Amino acid sequence: MSGSTATTAIDRSDKPGHIGVILLVAGLLVGAAIALGFIANEWAQPLILGLLALLSVIGVFGLFAFAIGLVQFSGRAARNDLTKTLVDSAEDGVVVTEGENRIVYANEAYLALAGARSAGDIRPVERLFTGRAEVSEAIYRLATAAREGRRLVEEIRLEPALNDGGTVGWYRVRVAPVRRDGRPAMQWTVSDVTPERERQENAFQELQHAIDYLDHAPAGFLSIDADGEVSYLNATLSGWLDYDLARFGSGGLHLDDIATANAGALIQAIRGQAGDVRIEVLDVDLKRRNGQPLPVRLHHQVAFGSDGRAGPSRTLVLNRAAGEAGSDGSSEAEVRFARFFHSTPMAIATVDRNGAVLRSNAAFARLTQQGAQPATIQDLVAPGSGLAAALAAVMEGSGDAVPLDVSLAGEEGRSARLYLTPVAATEDADGERAIVYALETTAERKLKDNIDQAQKMQAVGQLAGGIAHDFNNVLQVIINASEFLLASHRPTDPSFPDIMQIKQNAYRAAALVRQLLAFSRRQTLRPQVLELGDVLSDLSLMLKRVVADKVALDVRQGRDLWPVKADLGQLEQVIVNLAVNARDAMPDGGKLAVRTRNVSAEECAGLGQQALPPADYVLLEVEDSGTGIPAEHLDKIFEPFFTTKEVGKGTGLGLSMVYGIVKQTGGFVFVDSTIGQGTTFRIFLPRHVPTEEEIAADIAAKEAPKKAAADHTGAGIILLVEDEDAVRALNARMLVSRGYTVHEAASGVEALDIFLKHDGKIDLVVSDVVMPEMDGPTLLGELRQRNPATRVVFVSGYAEEAFRKNLPEGEDFHFLPKPFTMKQLVETVKAAMA
Numbered sequence: 145m146s147g148s149t150a151t152t153a154i155d156r157s158d159k160p161g162h163i164g165v166i167l168l169v170a171g172l173l174v175g176a177a178i179a180l181g182f183i184a185n186e187w188a189q190p191l192i193l194g195l196l197a198l199l200s201v202i203g204v205f206g207l208f209a210f211a212i213g214l215v216q217f218s219g220r221a222a223r224n225d226l227t228k229t230l231v232d233s234a235e236d237g238v239v240v241t242e243g244e245n246r247i248v249y250a251n252e253a254y255l256a257l258a259g260a261r262s263a264g265d266i267r268p269v270e271r272l273f274t275g276r277a278e279v280s281e282a283i284y285r286l287a288t289a290a291r292e293g294r295r296l297v298e299e300i301r302l303e304p305a306l307n308d309g310g311t312v313g314w315y316r317v318r319v320a321p322v323r324r325d326g327r328p329a330m331q332w333t334v335s336d337v338t339p340e341r342e343r344q345e346n347a348f349q350e351l352q353h354a355i356d357y358l359d360h361a362p363a364g365f366l367s368i369d370a371d372g373e374v375s376y377l378n379a380t381l382s383g384w385l386d387y388d389l390a391r392f393g394s395g396g397l398h399l400d401d402i403a404t405a406n407a408g409a410l411i412q413a414i415r416g417q418a419g420d421v422r423i424e425v426l427d428v429d430l431k432r433r434n435g436q437p438l439p440v441r442l443h444h445q446v447a448f449g450s451d452g453r454a455g456p457s458r459t460l461v462l463n464r465a466a467g468e469a470g471s472d473g474s475s476e477a478e479v480r481f482a483r484f485f486h487s488t489p490m491a492i493a494t495v496d497r498n499g500a501v502l503r504s505n506a507a508f509a510r511l512t513q514q515g516a517q518p519a520t521i522q523d524l525v526a527p528g529s530g531l532a533a534a535l536a537a538v539m540e541g542s543g544d545a546v547p548l549d550v551s552l553a554g555e556e557g558r559s560a561r562l563y564l565t566p567v568a569a570t571e572d573a574d575g576e577r578a579i580v581y582a583l584e585t586t587a588e589r590k591l592k593d594n595i596d597q598a599q600k601m602q603a604v605g606q607l608a609g610g611i612a613h614d615f616n617n618v619l620q621v622i623i624n625a626s627e628f629l630l631a632s633h634r635p636t637d638p639s640f641p642d643i644m645q646i647k648q649n650a651y652r653a654a655a656l657v658r659q660l661l662a663f664s665r666r667q668t669l670r671p672q673v674l675e676l677g678d679v680l681s682d683l684s685l686m687l688k689r690v691v692a693d694k695v696a697l698d699v700r701q702g703r704d705l706w707p708v709k710a711d712l713g714q715l716e717q718v719i720v721n722l723a724v725n726a727r728d729a730m731p732d733g734g735k736l737a738v739r740t741r742n743v744s745a746e747e748c749a750g751l752g753q754q755a756l757p758p759a760d761y762v763l764l765e766v767e768d769s770g771t772g773i774p775a776e777h778l779d780k781i782f783e784p785f786f787t788t789k790e791v792g793k794g795t796g797l798g799l800s801m802v803y804g805i806v807k808q809t810g811g812f813v814f815v816d817s818t819i820g821q822g823t824t825f826r827i828f829l830p831r832h833v834p835t836e837e838e839i840a841a842d843i844a845a846k847e848a849p850k851k852a853a854a855d856h857t858g859a860g861i862i863l864l865v866e867d868e869d870a871v872r873a874l875n876a877r878m879l880v881s882r883g884y885t886v887h888e889a890a891s892g893v894e895a896l897d898i899f900l901k902h903d904g905k906i907d908l909v910v911s912d913v914v915m916p917e918m919d920g921p922t923l924l925g926e927l928r929q930r931n932p933a934t935r936v937v938f939v940s941g942y943a944e945e946a947f948r949k950n951l952p953e954g955e956d957f958h959f960l961p962k963p964f965t966m967k968q969l970v971e972t973v974k975a976a977m978a
Contacts, residue, residue, distance in 0.1 A: 237334035241268060241290075242327065257334055259307040269317060269332045275302055286319050290330045293321045305338065314341040364440070364461030370454040372399035372412065381461050386433040404429045404437060406486045406506030411457075413509035416448040427464070427482030428506070439464040439482070491560075491582040494567070495521050497539055502576055511552060511560060511582060521580055526551040531562070538564045538578045547749065549585070558586045588754030615653075616941035616962035617868045622650040624874040627966050654963050671709045671809070673832055676740050676762050677701045679712065683719055687738070690723050694733030702741030706831040708762050714805045721802055722766040722825050729770030729823065739765040743828065756812055760831035767824040773817040781815065858974050860907035861885045865895040865923065866939075867915045875910070878966050879973065892918025896926055904931040908977050913940035921950045924957065937976050939964070 231238055237254030241247055245268040250260075260266045273283050282298040289296035297318045305313025318333040358365055364381030368374055374397040382389050385402055399408050407428035416422045423445045429437035443460040464482075485492065491508035493501050499520040501508075511524060518524045525531050529550035552558040563581040626647040633640045680699060688697055719738070726736050743751075745758040773781060782803040802825075806813045810830050817823040834842075862884050866872035869890070876886045887906075889895035892915055899906055909927060913920040920938055927934045937958040951957075958976045960968065 235335075237332075239266075239269065239332045239334075240322065240324075240329050241332065242324075242329045245270060248324070248329065254334060257306050257336070269319075269334065272306070272334075273300055273302060273315070273317070282317075286317060290319050290332075293328065293330075295320045299337070306336075309336070310338070312338070314338045364463070366442075366457070366459040366461055368399055368411065368457045368459065372408070374398060374402065375456050377402075384432075384438055384461075384463055385430060402430055404431050404487075407431075409506040409509045410486065411442070411444060413506075413512075414444070414446055414454070416446065416452075416454070418448055418450050418452045420448045422446050422448070428486055430461075489583075491580075491584070493521070493580045493582075494576040495535075495578050495580060496575065497577045499535055508582065511584060512554070524553060524582075525560075525562075526553050534562075534564055535578065538566045552584075552586075558584070559589050560584045560586075585754055592755035617871050619650050619654050619963040621868075621870045621874060623647060623654075623963050623965060624871075624878065626650065628874070628877075650963070670711050670713075672712060673707050673709050673834065673838075674712060674715065675705060676708055676764065676829070677705050679715060680719070680738065680740065683716060686720065687723050687736075690720060691727045691736055695727055695730055696735045698735060698737045700737070700739045702739070704742070705740055706742055706760065706762050707834075708829040709832040710809045710829060711805075715809075718802045718805050718827070719764070719766070721799070725799065726766060726768035726770060726823070729768055729772075734769040734822075736769075737765070737767040739763075739767070742831075753812075753814055756814075756828060761811075761828040762831060764827040764829065765824060766827075767822060769822040772819040772821055773815070773823055774819065778815065778817060782813075857883050858970075858977065859883050859885075860977055861887070861902070861905065862973065863887050863889065863895055863898060863906045863909045863911075865889045865892065865909065865911035865915070865920070867891060867912060875969065878969060879910075882970055884973070891915055892920070892923040892926075895923060899927060899930065904934070906931075906934065908935050908937065908973060910937045910939065910973065913938050924951065924955070935976050937972055 232251050234251055234253055237257045238249070238251045239247055239254045240249040247266055247268060250258075250266055255266065258265070258267055258272055270283055270287050273279055279300055279302060282300050286296055286298055295318070297316065300315045300317060302313045302315060304311055306315070314337045316335040316337050318335075320331050320333075322329050322331045359379035361378065361380055364384060365376065365378040366374065366381060367376035377387070377389070377397065379389060387397070387402070399411065403411065407426075407430060410426050410428055414422055414424055423443065426442040426444055428440065428442060430440050432438055441462040441464055443462075445458045447455045449455055486506045488505065489507055491505065491511050493504035493508045495501055499522050501518060501521060512518055521535070522531065530548060531550060534548050548562045548564070550560055550562055552560055560582045565579050565581070567576050567578055626643050629643045630640070630647070633643060680701065684697075684699055687699075691697055723736065723738075730736075741763050743761045743763045745760055748756055748758045748761070781799050803813055806827055806829075812828045814826045814828075815823065816826075862879055864872060864876050864879070864886050866875065866888075867890055872888055872890070876888050879886050887898050887902075889898055892911075895909070895911065896918070899909075904927075909923075911920045911923055918926075920940070924936050927936070935958075937960060939960045939962055941962045948955075958972055960972045964972075
C-alpha cells in the first residue's frame, strides 16, 4: 500500500528469560565469591576475587543475554524455518497475541498495514480498526470471539483506508485460537480485499445499468419456473399489470396471479425432451391486479434439463392492447380472434393426416393430465374409443361433425365428447387436415354415477333387503292363516269380516315392503310389454279422484306410441305417486298435465341431458303449476325419507320408489322446477323392440284354444325347505291339502339328508333362498351334482336378480316372491312339475 515503510518481522515468540532468574543467579555468584575470600590464603585472595568478579560479570552477561533471547539452547533453536519464512512473507497481515492483546509475533504485511516503523509502533487489531459504529460492532464481535477462543470472520469497510491506502478500504479480518508451548494464543489475519470489492462494485454497477435498460424497455420480460413461480418481472410489465416491484421483490407472485386460467394452462402445457429448447408464440390474456385482462403475445422460451424438467423460462411479452406502448401492431381483428380462441370453454385443436396436434387452445391443454400437451389426438383418448375410424373418415372427406363420446387417457373416469370436421387439403401435404372440437363430460358422468350409487340409497336398500326376508315370513304366516280361516268360515259368520281385515292389512304391509324394496331396486318386477297410452287411459278415472276437484287434469296422448316393457303394477304406482305429489304442491288448486310422446335417438342429443344415452324412448311427463321445489332440495328429492311435508304427512318414500322403479326398468327420470311456477317430472322409458321368439310366442298365444278352468290338484313328492317353522307348517299343510306328498326340512343340510335318504327320488324342491348353514343357491348346486334333473322352486322376499348372480350361467329354476297366496303357491308348483 502507498505510504508504507519497509520493515522486518518482529518475533518475540521464543523469549523465555525473566529478570528474577538473572537476579537470583547473580546473587549466588556474589555469595560464592565472598565465601572463597574468607577461606583462601591472603596472597591468593586478590586473584580469587578478580577471578570471581570476572566470572560473575560473564555469568551475569550470559544470563542477561539468555533472558533477552540473544543466547538460546539448541532445542529451542530447532524451529521450522520454512513455515516462519512463509508467514513472514505472506501477503495477508498476521499477528499473534497472548493474554490481554500482548503481541508475540507480527509479520511484515501486518507491520505495513499498521504503518509501524519499530516494535513500539505495533498496534493490535482492536486498536488498528476504529471508525463508524458498524466498524466498532464488527471489532467487538471479533474481540468477544478471541476472548472465548472461537473462530470468526468479519468484513470491515474503513474510511479512510489503513496507512493512507485510499479513501475507502475493505478488509477481511479472521481470528482463530492457536497453542504455543501449551499456552493459549490467538492468531489474527487481516486481508486487504479492496481490489476485489472494487471489481464487484463495478460489475454490480454494470448489472444495474443492464437491469435499468431491461426494466424500461418498451416490451415486457418475464421468467417462470416449472412450478409456476415468477422469478423475474421487469418494470414495464409490472406497470402494465399494476404490480409494485417492491412487493414482487419480496416474493409471492405466482403465474396464477398474473395470468388467466387459460393462459396459465397454455404456458404450463409446453413439454419437451431432455436437453430440448422450446420456443412457443402464444396469444393469451394476462391478468391485471384488478382482475382485468391484458391481451399480450408471448415469445416463450423454455430449456429442459437432463431430467426432462423445465427450467426457468425466458419470455418476451408484447402488449397487444390498442394504443398501448409496446404494441406489436397486430390488427384488431387478429387480437380479438386470439382472445376468443383461447377463452372459449370448448377445446379446439388442428391435426395433420396422422393425427399429430399442430395447434391448440388453452381448453385443449386442460383435457390432458397435468396440462401436458399430447403429441397426437390418439394420445388424448383411451384405446377402443372408435377415434381411428372417425378420423380416417374425416381424412377421406366423408365424415361430418357427428359427436363421438370417448374416455380420456390417463386418469380413470374422465370422458369427453369430440367433434371432427375436415379441412380442405392444400399443397402442404403435412399441413392441417382436420379440426377437433372437444367438450369434457366428466362432471356429467360423475353426477350420473353419484346419483345411481347414492350412499343413502344404498344404505336404506341394504336395510330394506335385510328386513324383507323376515318381515315377509311374518306376513306369509298371517296371509296363509287368514286364508285357511276364511276357507272354514262362511261370509255370514260374525268373525268373517275380522278375518278379512287381517288379510287386507297383511296385503297393505306387503305393499310397504315392496316400496322399501322399490327404491333400492331389489323388488321383484314382472315386466310385460305395455302400451303406455292404454295404461294412462285405464288410470284416468283414478287420477281424477286422486287430484280432487280443485286441480284440473289434462291428459294428452302422443300418436303411435312405441311399446315399453315394464311391471304394470309398479308403473301405475309411479304415475299415481307423481300425481299425489303434484296435488300436494297445489293446495289452492291448479293444473296437472300428463303427456306422452316418442323421443327418437336423434332428438336425445338436443334435450341437454348428458346422462341420457342416445336411444329411442317413450317420454312420460307429469307437470304441475304448484309452488315448485327450492334449488337446494332438487338434489335430495330422490333420497329415501327426505320430505318437506309436515311430520306425519309423508314418509319420504314416494319419490325414492319412483326413482328405483324407473331405474330398475332401465329408464331415466329428470326433474325441472321453478319456484312459484311449478315442477315437471320427465320419465324416459326405453322403447321395446320385440324379438323373433316373442313375436312367435304372441302369435301362438292368440291361436291357442281357450283353456278350461284351472285344476289346482296334483300328485308327487315335494321337498319343502324353510327355516321358519310357522311358514313351513302352513305351506306344507297347503300342499298336502292339494294331494301332494311333502317332506319338510328346516335347513339346507337337513334337506340334503332327506334327498339322499330317498335316493334323489324327489319330484320337486321348494326352497327358501336365505337360510342358515346352507342357503338356497348352495343347496341347488349340491342337488344338481346328485340328480341333474332335479326341479326347484325358489321363494324369497328378495328380487330374483339379487341371487341369480350366485348361480351358474343358464341355471333353470322357478321363482315365487314372498308373500304369496295359497293359489299362487299351488299354481307355481303345478307349473314346475308339469
